[in-house]
Amino acid sequence: MSAVAHREAARGGLWSRRSLGQKQVIWAWSFLAVPLVFYVVIRFWPTFQAFYLSVTDWTITKPAAFVGLENYGRLLGDPLFWQVFRNTFLYLILGTPISLLISFVVAYYLDRVRFMHSFIRALYFLPFLTTAAAMAWVWRWFYQPVPIGVINDVLSSLGIPQQPFLRSTTQALPAVLAPAVWAGLGFQIIIFLAGLRAIPVTYYEAARIDGLPEGAILRKITLPLLKPTLVFLVVFSSIGFLRIFDQVYNINTNDPGGPLNSTKPLVLMIYQTAFSSYEMGYAAAQTVVLFVILLVISLVQLRLMRDR
Amino acid sequence: MRFGHMLASVALGFATLASTGAKAVEIEYWQYVFDTRVKAMNQLITKFQEANPDIKVKQTTFPYADYQTKVAAAILAGQGPDVVQLFYGWTDNFIAGKMIRPLRAEAFPSAEIERDFFPIVSAMKRGNDYYGLPTAVRSLALFYNKKAFKDAGLDPNNPPKTIDELVAAAEKTVKRDGSGNIVSAGMTLDMGGQDHQWWREVLIRQFGGVPYTENDTKVGYNDEAGLKALTFYTDLQKKLKVGQAGFMDEGQAAFRAGLAAMTIDGTFRLGSFGTIKAFEWGVTELPANAQGVRSNYASYFANAITTKAEGEKLAAAEKFLKYVSSPEAMKVWLEVVGELPARRTAALTPENISHPIYGPFLKGLEYSHTTLFKDEAAQRQVAIDMANRVLIGGEDPRTSLAKAAEAEQAIIDRAKR
Numbered sequence: 136m137s138a139v140a141h142r143e144a145a146r147g148g149l150w151s152r153r154s155l156g157q158k159q160v161i162w163a164w165s166f167l168a169v170p171l172v173f174y175v176v177i178r179f180w181p182t183f184q185a186f187y188l189s190v191t192d193w194t195i196t197k198p199a200a201f202v203g204l205e206n207y208g209r210l211l212g213d214p215l216f217w218q219v220f221r222n223t224f225l226y227l228i229l230g231t232p233i234s235l236l237i238s239f240v241v242a243y244y245l246d247r248v249r250f251m252h253s254f255i256r257a258l259y260f261l262p263f264l265t266t267a268a269a270m271a272w273v274w275r276w277f278y279q280p281v282p283i284g285v286i287n288d289v290l291s292s293l294g295i296p297q298q299p300f301l302r303s304t305t306q307a308l309p310a311v312l313a314p315a316v317w318a319g320l321g322f323q324i325i326i327f328l329a330g331l332r333a334i335p336v337t338y339y340e341a342a343r344i345d346g347l348p349e350g351a352i353l354r355k356i357t358l359p360l361l362k363p364t365l366v367f368l369v370v371f372s373s374i375g376f377l378r379i380f381d382q383v384y385n386i387n388t389n390d391p392g393g394p395l396n397s398t399k400p401l402v403l404m405i406y407q408t409a410f411s412s413y414e415m416g417y418a419a420a421q422t423v424v425l426f427v428i429l430l431v432i433s434l435v436q437l438r439l440m441r442d443r
Numbered sequence: 444m445r446f447g448h449m450l451a452s453v454a455l456g457f458a459t460l461a462s463t464g465a466k467a468v469e470i471e472y473w474q475y476v477f478d479t480r481v482k483a484m485n486q487l488i489t490k491f492q493e494a495n496p497d498i499k500v501k502q503t504t505f506p507y508a509d510y511q512t513k514v515a516a517a518i519l520a521g522q523g524p525d526v527v528q529l530f531y532g533w534t535d536n537f538i539a540g541k542m543i544r545p546l547r548a549e550a551f552p553s554a555e556i557e558r559d560f561f562p563i564v565s566a567m568k569r570g571n572d573y574y575g576l577p578t579a580v581r582s583l584a585l586f587y588n589k590k591a592f593k594d595a596g597l598d599p600n601n602p603p604k605t606i607d608e609l610v611a612a613a614e615k616t617v618k619r620d621g622s623g624n625i626v627s628a629g630m631t632l633d634m635g636g637q638d639h640q641w642w643r644e645v646l647i648r649q650f651g652g653v654p655y656t657e658n659d660t661k662v663g664y665n666d667e668a669g670l671k672a673l674t675f676y677t678d679l680q681k682k683l684k685v686g687q688a689g690f691m692d693e694g695q696a697a698f699r700a701g702l703a704a705m706t707i708d709g710t711f712r713l714g715s716f717g718t719i720k721a722f723e724w725g726v727t728e729l730p731a732n733a734q735g736v737r738s739n740y741a742s743y744f745a746n747a748i749t750t751k752a753e754g755e756k757l758a759a760a761e762k763f764l765k766y767v768s769s770p771e772a773m774k775v776w777l778e779v780v781g782e783l784p785a786r787r788t789a790a791l792t793p794e795n796i797s798h799p800i801y802g803p804f805l806k807g808l809e810y811s812h813t814t815l816f817k818d819e820a821a822q823r824q825v826a827i828d829m830a831n832r833v834l835i836g837g838e839d840p841r842t843s844l845a846k847a848a849e850a851e852q853a854i855i856d857r858a859k860r
Contacts, residue, residue, distance in 0.1 A: 280689065395836065
């Protein structure tokens with residue numbers, strides 16, 4: 136208090152001459168400045184530094200030297216990068232539509248259920264609260280071969296040959312994706328439910344009085360009015376799948392991203408380049424590429440799904 | 444009166460605190476957190492400070508995952524340890540970053556080091572200089588489940604001595620269900636564990652090759668010997684079906700659970716296997732080939748003096764390093780941590796050699812090799828992928844081997860720049 140009084144006295148009429156509106160603006164900005172400065176120092180400054188590092192050959196122990204676009208050239212010529220690029224988009228292309236479809240169907244029907252509604256909703260939300268690492272370890276155990284793998288135990292007791300799951304280059308990625316989709320469902324269902332509840336009941340009543348069938352109601356009323364919810368969820372889950380890391384890393388800690396890099400996403404490649412091989416410059420170049428991908432995809436999605 | 448006493452003793456306390464505080468040189472020692480290692484180091488520090496009251500040693504520890512990054516960041520910022528523990532494979536990195544200094548020849552004569560330590564200490568030598576000394580070393584051995592041996596009609600006190608005997612024992616001990624799925628492995632296959640070391644430094648040599656040439660800067664295994672070694676390894680799963688990569692998730696987990704008759708692992712696993720209650724297990728030397736050729740892979744954490752230590756701190760650091768690499772310290776380390784002494788005389792005592800568990804590991808040290816890794820994690824990944832291409836992808840071992848050699852050479856070449 137005394138500091139404020141002191142400042143007012145020192146600046147004399149300057150402060151008191153301001154109108155009430157101006158004073159409010161100044162106050163608002165001085166409060167906003169705190170998170171703003173925090174964001175600039177903690178988020179934006181390192182981001183800019185990453186751009187700078189991506190044109191150096193910094194390795195933590197050796198001082199950074201400028202190498203131009205060498206890191207980007209190496210990245211384009213690295214077959215691992217293209218494999219990882221493909222994997223990352225597989226997570227996105229499979230993960231986003233599947234998780235949205237399932238969560239919409241669940242939300243659509245859950246919305247009509249009155250019996251134990253909150254309890255069922257809570258059940259769907261539970262996985263979202265669980266630590267990804269813990270979940271990945273449990274699923275890793277599900278996928279093991281006999282005699283400890285739950286799924287394979289069931290399969291072989293039914294006389295079906297056991298499946299390699301995480302030990303297969305074709306099955307591993309869907310196997311890693313499944314728990315990731317499952318974990319995200321709860322959140323998406325809650326958002327969908329909120330979106331469904333926000334649609335005025337009068338539209339439905341009018342449609343029913345006009346004798347519109349349920350399918351048409353869904354297509355003509357529910358889906359169009361859910362668009363803002365849908366845009367939010369598509370962007371949100373796309374970014375989530377593009378940044379997938381903990382599920383992949385923890386479900387196969389002995390060979391993260393394996394077997395044969397078939398489940399390795401870009402973020403995991405960045406992590407290994409930076410904190411296992413200590414090639415910080417090369418890792419920074421990969422980070423810049425990820426940044427650009429996220430930016431482009433978010434912008435494209437926002438434009439495509441914007442209300443005309 | 445009582446108050447006067449108290450005052451006097453407090454004053455005396457301050458006086459002694461001040462005087463020792465002024466005289467003692469304080470040096471910092473850093474290592475990663477591992478319960479028994481920290482405990483052993485605390486004991487060594489206490490003993491060292493008793494013998495050298497003018498030196499105080501402060502131990503700092505943190506998780507292994509951040510170790511290298513933190514040490515690098517601290518030393519470059521002019522902070523951090525005077526004596527630091529590092530994996531031998533990080534030496535090049537630490538030297539390049541000007542983080543550690545060569546040991547002064549007057550304090551640590553090369554001739555003495557080479558006479559007293561096991562030859563693997565040479566991995567700390569660059570040019571004529573040694574950059575650090577180990578307290579303890581680790582080697583590999585074959586762990587076997589005595590109960591599984593007995594159940595299969597094998598003599599539990601006569602473990603396999605040759606590769607052929609290993610294969611025969613694995614074939615006898617493996618158990619499969621009606622559909623042919625392995626329910627208990629004869630031999631674990633886990634390239635991500637210690638198998639890549641076994642393949643690289645042991646099997647390749649036993650099939651007549653060398654893993655690397657020119658001071659470990661050129662990959663040397665892309666030949667018939669390498670091919671035979673890889674084929675032998677992958678055939679354990681593909682042809683003989685005595686083991687399966689990924690069975691029970693990890694080789695050591697399978698052995699612990701009693702679901703694998705044999706596994707290859709290192710001294711560092713003794714603590715974990717020591718808690719097994721369900722069955723009795725034994726240790727034997729890694730099997731020899733038909734001509735009796737044996738090999739082993741040894742590794743170690745060394746202690747080095749950093750560039751931060753100068754003047755009296757440097758002298759104190761040298762004294763401390765001498766102590767932690769003395770026979771006395773090695774004895775403590777063996778008792779508390781279970782790791783083998785790095786000096787021949789401290790290790791090869793009759794008592795140690797006839798020890799049923801330490802014995803086989805110690806014998807391995809005499810003929811062991813130490814790979815000069817440039818990027819251990821990445822080079823291990825090359826071996827994992829090489830095996831997976833054959834085991835999962837069904838690729839021809841020759842093609843997979845050539846790809847591995849090329850990928851590993853690229854890693855080594857990049858580190859040289």
